[in-house]
Structure formats: structure tokens, C-alpha cells
Amino acid sequence: MRTTETARDPYPSAEWLEATIEDLKELIRERADGFILNIIRELRPADLAILIRHLSKDERLYFFSLLEKQRAADVFTELDAPLQEELARSVGDQRLTEVIDEMDSDDATDVVAGLPEEVAEKVLENIEMEDSAEVRELLEHREDSAGGIMAKEFVAVNQNLTVDQAIQKIRHMAEEIEDIYNVFAVDDEGRLVGAVPLQELILARPGMKVQHIMDDNVVYVTTDVDQEEVARLFKKYDLVSIPVVDENRRLVGRITVDDIMDVIEEEANEDAQKVAGIIDLDLTETSPLKVSRSRLPWLVISFVGEIVNGLLMSRFEASLSKVLYIAFLVPLVMAIGGNVGNQSAIVIIRGLATGEVDIIEMGKRLRNELWVSLLLGVILAIGIYLVSGVWFGDFRLGFVIGVALLLVVINAAFIGTLLPFLLKRFNIDPAVATSPFISMSNDILGLLIYFGVVTIFLNWMA
Amino acid sequence: MRTTETARDPYPSAEWLEATIEDLKELIRERADGFILNIIRELRPADLAILIRHLSKDERLYFFSLLEKQRAADVFTELDAPLQEELARSVGDQRLTEVIDEMDSDDATDVVAGLPEEVAEKVLENIEMEDSAEVRELLEHREDSAGGIMAKEFVAVNQNLTVDQAIQKIRHMAEEIEDIYNVFAVDDEGRLVGAVPLQELILARPGMKVQHIMDDNVVYVTTDVDQEEVARLFKKYDLVSIPVVDENRRLVGRITVDDIMDVIEEEANEDAQKVAGIIDLDLTETSPLKVSRSRLPWLVISFVGEIVNGLLMSRFEASLSKVLYIAFLVPLVMAIGGNVGNQSAIVIIRGLATGEVDIIEMGKRLRNELWVSLLLGVILAIGIYLVSGVWFGDFRLGFVIGVALLLVVINAAFIGTLLPFLLKRFNIDPAVATSPFISMSNDILGLLIYFGVVTIFLNWMA
Numbered sequence: 001m002r003t004t005e006t007a008r009d010p011y012p013s014a015e016w017l018e019a020t021i022e023d024l025k026e027l028i029r030e031r032a033d034g035f036i037l038n039i040i041r042e043l044r045p046a047d048l049a050i051l052i053r054h055l056s057k058d059e060r061l062y063f064f065s066l067l068e069k070q071r072a073a074d075v076f077t078e079l080d081a082p083l084q085e086e087l088a089r090s091v092g093d094q095r096l097t098e099v100i101d102e103m104d105s106d107d108a109t110d111v112v113a114g115l116p117e118e119v120a121e122k123v124l125e126n127i128e129m130e131d132s133a134e135v136r137e138l139l140e141h142r143e144d145s146a147g148g149i150m151a152k153e154f155v156a157v158n159q160n161l162t163v164d165q166a167i168q169k170i171r172h173m174a175e176e177i178e179d180i181y182n183v184f185a186v187d188d189e190g191r192l193v194g195a196v197p198l199q200e201l202i203l204a205r206p207g208m209k210v211q212h213i214m215d216d217n218v219v220y221v222t223t224d225v226d227q228e229e230v231a232r233l234f235k236k237y238d239l240v241s242i243p244v245v246d247e248n249r250r251l252v253g254r255i256t257v258d259d260i261m262d263v264i265e266e267e268a269n270e271d272a273q274k275v276a277g278i279i280d281l282d283l284t285e286t287s288p289l290k291v292s293r294s295r296l297p298w299l300v301i302s303f304v305g306e307i308v309n310g311l312l313m314s315r316f317e318a319s320l321s322k323v324l325y326i327a328f329l330v331p332l333v334m335a336i337g338g339n340v341g342n343q344s345a346i347v348i349i350r351g352l353a354t355g356e357v358d359i360i361e362m363g364k365r366l367r368n369e370l371w372v373s374l375l376l377g378v379i380l381a382i383g384i385y386l387v388s389g390v391w392f393g394d395f396r397l398g399f400v401i402g403v404a405l406l407l408v409v410i411n412a413a414f415i416g417t418l419l420p421f422l423l424k425r426f427n428i429d430p431a432v433a434t435s436p437f438i439s440m441s442n443d444i445l446g447l448l449i450y451f452g453v454v455t456i457f458l459n460w461m462a
Numbered sequence: 463m464r465t466t467e468t469a470r471d472p473y474p475s476a477e478w479l480e481a482t483i484e485d486l487k488e489l490i491r492e493r494a495d496g497f498i499l500n501i502i503r504e505l506r507p508a509d510l511a512i513l514i515r516h517l518s519k520d521e522r523l524y525f526f527s528l529l530e531k532q533r534a535a536d537v538f539t540e541l542d543a544p545l546q547e548e549l550a551r552s553v554g555d556q557r558l559t560e561v562i563d564e565m566d567s568d569d570a571t572d573v574v575a576g577l578p579e580e581v582a583e584k585v586l587e588n589i590e591m592e593d594s595a596e597v598r599e600l601l602e603h604r605e606d607s608a609g610g611i612m613a614k615e616f617v618a619v620n621q622n623l624t625v626d627q628a629i630q631k632i633r634h635m636a637e638e639i640e641d642i643y644n645v646f647a648v649d650d651e652g653r654l655v656g657a658v659p660l661q662e663l664i665l666a667r668p669g670m671k672v673q674h675i676m677d678d679n680v681v682y683v684t685t686d687v688d689q690e691e692v693a694r695l696f697k698k699y700d701l702v703s704i705p706v707v708d709e710n711r712r713l714v715g716r717i718t719v720d721d722i723m724d725v726i727e728e729e730a731n732e733d734a735q736k737v738a739g740i741i742d743l744d745l746t747e748t749s750p751l752k753v754s755r756s757r758l759p760w761l762v763i764s765f766v767g768e769i770v771n772g773l774l775m776s777r778f779e780a781s782l783s784k785v786l787y788i789a790f791l792v793p794l795v796m797a798i799g800g801n802v803g804n805q806s807a808i809v810i811i812r813g814l815a816t817g818e819v820d821i822i823e824m825g826k827r828l829r830n831e832l833w834v835s836l837l838l839g840v841i842l843a844i845g846i847y848l849v850s851g852v853w854f855g856d857f858r859l860g861f862v863i864g865v866a867l868l869l870v871v872i873n874a875a876f877i878g879t880l881l882p883f884l885l886k887r888f889n890i891d892p893a894v895a896t897s898p899f900i901s902m903s904n905d906i907l908g909l910l911i912y913f914g915v916v917t918i919f920l921n922w923m924a
Contacts, residue, residue: 349734
């Protein structure tokens with residue numbers, strides 16, 4: 001048992017967790033509840049979730065039953081969707097209701113949304129009426145909108161209250177609400193008019209009115225704003241929470257920075273999958289059938305595209321049978337074209353994502369990339385001129401291949417730069433510009449340029 | 463003038479900013495300071511930074527001179543490194559000193575670290591002594607460590623103080639320190655012993671001792687912990703700030719979540735660049751020479767690799783001249799191998815990054831991916847069997863090509879899955895597993911398998 005280690009360290013190491021899983025499995029087998037509770041006493045929900053993930057289904061169920069309500073709710077929230085679903089189905093409706101009752105409204109909504117309809121309905125009937133109404137309200141919003149990720153737990157005070165009265169109000173609410181960073185000020189109709197950091201409230205004289213110390217230029221969003229836009233605002237304005245309002249500017253929810261971290265991670269996963277041509281897949285999905293289904297479509301498109309590529313190549317059969325060598329450079333032309341295109345695209349994609357590159361800079365960027373590709377292209381062209389001149393014993397052919405490669409490089413950089421801007425203009429995620437579909441098109445264009453230039457030369461020679 | 467629009471909207475739209483740049487340029491030409499200040503009055507630092515970025519060098523300098531000290535400091539902090547450098551060199555030492563004096567210690571340190579040594583020394587001599595000492599201390603740490611990104615602005619109270627005394631102390635410090643979310647509790651030696659959310663402090667009875675309401679199981683880091691690990695802790699434990707301690711556990715700094723957002727963005731940029739084979743480049747860098755230099759190394763490696771690939775292909779010249787067709791499928795073999803490998807790699811890379819995949823799951827994941835690749839491989843193999851059978855009029859050759867493609871797919875999936883785990887095990891960023899270097903190695907392996915299998919068949923036929 002390594003329990004003492006966690007007491008000394010600020011957080012458990014991966015090695016400790018790994019070793020603890022084995023201990024835990026044994027203790028569960030022996031039903032040694034006291035030992036188990038002792039090991040996990042100091043652990044935080046996120047670490048408990050890691051342990052749970054590595055248990056078998058039965059071990060998991062037993063372990064979860066040992067946790068007291070609030071802790072069980074916190075751990076449940078940290079689990080991946082497939083595991084949540086599994087546990088929800090196996091713990092029994094009563095325990096499930098009890099656990100969901102302890103969750104914040106946004107987490108409860110996520111869980112309920114993932115349940116089969118009959119179970120969800122039963123849970124909503126059994127949890128406290130107030131919670132149930134909140135969850136039902138939140139379920140109305142699109143999952144990836146501000147309304148879909150907001151929580152109903154926030155502190156709002158009337159702008160006419162004094163600082164002292166506001167603090168009294170917080171005292172009443174703070175038991176139920178975690179992570180209060182800002183208190184939102186509303187008018188008599190419940191419309192958002194400002195925000196006061198908790199810190200300011202402590203500093204201000206007790207008799208002052210909230211409206212005199214609040215920031216009335218507060219960043220807020222309406223419920224329909226996309227979660228990606230909300231994340232952008234958090235990053236841009238260094239926010240820790242943002243108020244969410246309805247179409248009449250009435251305060252209806254709050255989003256905190258920890259939820260935004262999840263959004264950023266989710267979006268990063270989605271982007272990475274787009275780049276790899278994987279359709280909408282949970283990282284933890286392990287069914288080979290489901291995984292294959294999410295990957296196959298792009299592979300098939302790529303398959304068809306490269307067959308077309310082969311057919312195009314076969315049109316140059318005459319050149320190829322004259323000089324078989326030129327086939328040996330096909331991988332080089334494809335790889336260099338692909339790499340140059342990706343390099344250009346990645347810079348623009350990341351720049352657009354972080355705001356460091358602006359869509360109005362397109363002309364400037366294109367000019368820039370053309371210079372860069374001219375420079376890189378000439379260097380690589382000289383390289384291939386020398387290599388193929390020596391290899392094939394024909395420096396005139398080498399020169400022509402060099403010119404072809406230069407054109408391939410310039411073309412790749414141009415497309416790699418232009419495409420993310422165009423996608424952004426049409427509101428498509430620019431990250432798609434490095435997807436297999438695009439690489440395939442680049443392959444075709446690159447080889448057309450290569451074989452085209454070489455064939456013109458060979459014909460001219462003949 | 464669209465000034466009224468910002469007053470109504472919670473934040474300015476990209477279109478508004480774009481249009482305002484034109485107005486601003488004209489007003490700067492006319493030196494219409496009153497109008498300028500009126501336009502920007504309600505704007506936040508991040509938006510002012512966007513405006514500044516689109517001005518010319520002279521316009522920028524003039525505009526910056528109009529901002530009062532604190533605002534200038536906030537805006538300066540939001541600018542990209544190259545622009546900070548440009549402004550720092552042109553505003554004059556006195557203004558620069560005055561502006562840096564208004565910054566938080568972490569931001570001031572970043573700015574000073576980017577200045578030429580003589581200018582930096584002059585600034586450090588002229589800013590307030592306390593700030594200067596803090597900046598000098600922070601400069602000692604590695605830029606990408608907890609010490610390198612922490613700020614000296616934090617609130618620490620002795621654990622023996624009462625809640626009331628603690629609040630008094632915050633009142634004294636809060637003028638200088640923004641974004642207080644947690645108050646850190648220390649013992650008589652200044653060692654970190656706990657943390658109290660501001661919210662708890664407001665809730666607690668005034669006479670209670672801090673040590674009785676504090677959380678003594680607080681997550682903290684030492685100054686040498688890598689910033690990526692710090693970011694991981696923020697995400698995992700949903701933190702808004704983390705205390706930083708020295709080797710004796712004495713509290714020396716604090717990192718807040720807005721800095722971590724920047725770290726996440728920085729790391730995402732670095733990852734994307736690694737994937738594209740770009741070496742350490744600022745997204746805003748526009749000098750074609752510098753940009754080319756950062757991209758050339760990988761292109762050259764890829765160039766050399768693909769020449770080797772061509773040389774290997776030329777060893778199969780006999781097969782190729784016998785059946786030229788098989789050259790037409792080279793792009794297909796490369797593309798399918800590359801795509802399958804990337805799909806497998808991306809899932810593991812993202813999984814390891816988010817913690818949803820664990821290094822101890824390697825065996826399970828490999829088995830899984832082998833099943834997936836078997837499934838995908840068989841489907842694609844049947845496809846190529848039919849296509850090449852019809853196309854080349856030889857279904858026996860088609861069958862052999864199908865077998866070759868199946869092996870290529872399984873190999874790619876295997877390597878794509880294994881590599882990120884191995885890299886992680888050796889503490890190398892798993893993201894490298896989709897870099898051009900790896901794709902190049904995959905190209906070579908894939909074509910070797912393809913030509914190898916086909917050649918064995920052709921020889922056996924002969």
C-alpha cells in the first residue's frame with residue numbers, strides 16, 4: 001500500500017495510480033471496504049475516475065457503490081461518455097437519481113441527455129423538482145451552444161442592493177454554488193447590467209450600491225452562440241466565467257472556465273480527427289466495427305482518388321516506357337508537394353485559430369508564401385537536378401525535372417495558403433485544409449504537373 | 463463612425479474592427495486625438511491590440527502614445543512578440559519603463575526577456591525597485607517551466623490568522639493584485655500549507671482561524687515543473703489558479719488560468735508545427751528567409767528519404783519493366799498507407815494528450831488496431847483486387863496486389879499505434895508520430911512491402 005505517498009505529494013503520479021489499480025482489484029476481490037476507502041480518501045475525483053476506468057465492469061460497480069453521494073456525483077462527471085452510460089445502466093435507478101441530484105445542472109443535463117429515453121424520464125421524475133425543471137430547460141438548447149454548456153448555478157443580485165446585502169445573498173447561495181468568481185448584477189426585470197468580481201465586493205464599502213462598483217461593460221453571450229465562439233471569448237478576454245442571457249438580455253446561466261477547457265479539448269480532438277479523416281468518433285471507442293466504420297469513408301475516397309491518379313499516370317505510359325526512371329521520382333514529387341502544402345496550410349490554420357492571422361491579410365500572406373515557396377522550390381529543384389542528372393546520366397532531363405518540382409512546390413504552397421482562407425470565408429473549419437481529401441487532390445495536381453512538364457520535354461526532344 | 467455599436471454589443475465583431483481600422487488610420491493622419499479616444503474608450507485591451515496590429519509602424523507609435531499608462535501596459539501585453547519588440551525599440555526608454563512598471567511581474571518578465579540586453583538592463587534599473595527584483599528573480603527560471611510563467615502577485619496569509627484578519631490583509635493587497643480567486647495559507651516559515659477560495663472566506667465566521675477552513679490537500683507545483691504538466695493539472699483538476707513553491711515548499715508564485723490558456727494555445731501551435739515539420743517559428747513571422755529556414759530542414763530530410771525510396775524502387779526495375787502497370791498504383795499504396803497510419807496515430811496521440819488513453823493500455827490498443835486494420839485492409843484489398851484485375855486484365859496479379867495492400871494497411875496501423883506509445887515512454891512528444899519524417903519512413907516500408915510481394919509473385923510465375 002502506498003497511501004502515504006499521496007499525503008506527501010501534491011497529486012498522485014501516473015506510476016502510483018498504475019500500481020494502485022492492482023492493489024484495488026485485489027481489495028475489491030476481498031471486499032476489504034475499509035482498506036479501499038483508506039486508499040482513496042485523499043484522492044480527487046479526476047484520479048478516482050482514472051482508477052475506475054481501469055477496473056472491470058463488476059469491480060467498477062462495486063467500487064462506485066462505496067462512494068458517498070457527493071463524491072459519486074463528482075467522479076461520475078469525470079468519466080468518459082461510454083463509461084457513464086455503462087454505469088448509469090447498472091447502478092439502479094434509485095442510486096442514479098440520488099447521484100444526479102448532487103450534480104450541477106450542466107453536468108446533470110449531460111448525463112440525462114446520454115441516457116435511454118425511459119431511464120431519462122424516470123430520473124427526471126425522481127430528482128428534486130427544481131433540479132428537474134433546470135435540466136429540462138437546459139436540454140432544450142443545442143449541445144454545442146452556450147445554452148447547452150451553461151449551468152443554472154450562478155449568483156445574481158439586483159443592482160440596487162448594497163454591497164452588504166449582496167454579500168448576505170451570496171452567503172445564502174454559496175452553500176449550493178461552487179466556484180463563484182463573479183457576481184452578476186441585474187435590473188428589476190432580471191436583465192444583465194453588469195458584473196462584480198468577488199474580490200471587488202470584499203474591497204468595497206458595505207453601504208455602497210452594487211451598480212456603483214460593478215463593471216457595466218461586461219462580456220456576455222446569448223444562449224445560441226456556438227461553444228467555439230464562447231471559448232474564443234474566454235481566451236481573448238482572459239475570462240474565468242461568462243454570463244449567458246436570453247434574447248431579452250435576461251440572465252439565464254453561467255459558463256465557467258473549466259467547462260471551456262473541456263470545449264477546447266473537444267474541439268482539438270475534432271480538428272485532429274478531421275485532419276486524419278476520421279468521422280465523429282469517441283477516443284475511447286474500442287469496437288473494431290464502429291472504429292472501422294468511422295475511418296472507412298475517407299479511405300474509400302482516397303482509394304478512388306488515387307486510382308484516378310493511377311489512370312492519369314497511365315496516360316503518360318508513353319513517357320514512362322521511354323524513360324522508366326521518372327517513375328522512381330513519383331514518391332518524391334508526392335511527398336514534397338504534400339509536405340510543402342501542409343506547412344503552408346498549418347501556419348494559416350493555426351494563425352486563424354489563434355487570431356494571429358486575420359482573413360483580411362490573405363493577399364499579404366499569399367505573396368509571402370509565394371516568395372517562400374520560390375526560395376524552397378529553387379533549392380529543391382537544384383537538388384533534384386543534380387541527383388537525377390547523375391543518377392539518370394542526363395542533365396537536360398534533370399533540368400526539366402527540376403523545373404517540374406519547382407512548379408509542384410509553388411503550386412502546393414499556393415493552394416495550401418489559399419484554401420484555409422477560402423474555407424474560413426465560407427464558414428467551414430479551415431483545419432479541413434490538411435485532410436486526406438485535400439492531400440489526395442494535391443497528389444493528383446502534383447503528379448499532373450510533373451508528368452506534364454516531363455512529357456512536353458520528351459515530346460519536344462523526339 | 464460606429465462607436466454606438468460597441469456600446470450596445472457585448473464585444474465588437476470582426477467586421478466592426480475591420481471597418482474601424484480604416485477610420486482610425488484617417489483620424490491618426492488628421493491627429494484627431496479626441497475622436498480616436500472616443501472610439502476606443504469602451505474597447506478592451508485585446509481588441510485594441512487587434513487594431514494596433516493593422517496599423518503601420520508610425521501610426522502604431524502615435525496611437526500607442528495616446529493610451530494612458532495602465533491601458534498601454536494591458537495592450538502591450540496582448541501584442542505578439544515581434545510587435546512588442548518593435549514598439550519597445552521605438553517608444554523611448556522612459557515611456558517603456560513607465561509602461562512596464564504597470565505590468566504584472568510575469569508579463570513584465572516576458573517583455574524584458576525579449577528586449578536587447580542593454581535596453582533590458584536600463585529598464586530594470588529604472589522601474590520600481592520591488593518590481594525590478596521580482597523580474598530579476600523570474601528571469602532565472604526556464605521560460606517554459608512553472609517558474610517561468612508564474613507571477614509574484616498572489617495573496618498569502620499565515621494559517622494562524624483569523625478570517626477577519628485575512629480579509630483585512632486582502633484589502634491591503636487587492637489594489638495591486640487582480641484576479642484573486644484563492645488565498646494561500648502558509649506556516650511561519652512561509653511554507654504552503656493550504657488554500658482558501660475567496661468564496662469560503664466570505665462565508666466563514668470572522669473569528670475562525672484560516673487553518674480550520676482551508677483545504678490542506680491543495681494541488682501545487684514546484685518552479686521546475688514543465689508548463690505542459692501545469693496545463694494538464696489545470697485541466698484535470700479544474701483549477702483557476704495554482705500555487706508555485708520552491709524546493710523547500712516555500713510559496714514563491716502563482717499561475718492563473720488565463721496564462722494556462724496561452725500555454726495550451728502555444729503547445730497546440732508547437733504540436734501543429736511538429737506535425738508539419740516546421741522548426742520553432744512565430745506564426746506572425748513574415749520574413750521569407752526566416753520562414754524558409756524553419757521549413758527547409760524537414761523538406762531536405764524528406765527529399766533524401768524519398769530519393770532512397772526511388773533507389774529502392776529502381777531495384778525492382780525488372781518487375782516494373784515486365785509489368786509497368788504496377789507503377790500506377792504507387793500513389794495509391796503511399797496514400798492508403800499514410801492515411802491508415804495517421805488515423806491510428808491520431809487516435810493514440812489525442813488520447814494520450816487528453817488522458818483518455820493510458821500508456822498501460824498499449825497491448826489492448828494494439829490488438830484493437832490490428833482488428834480494425836484487418837477489417838479495413840480486407841475491404842480495400844478486395845477493392846484493389848477487382849479494380850486492378852479489370853484494369854490490368856489479370857486477376858491473379860490483382861489478387862497478389864490485394865494481398866500486398868492488406869499487408870501495407872496492417873503494417874501502417876501497427877506502426878501508427880505503436881509509435882506514439884513508444885515516443886511517450888521515452889518522453890518524446892507523441893505528436894511527432896505524424897511528422898514528415900515518420901510518413902517518409904512509412905512510404906519506404908509500404909513500397910518495399912508492395913514491390914516485394916509483387917516481385918516474389920512475378921518471379922514465382924516466371
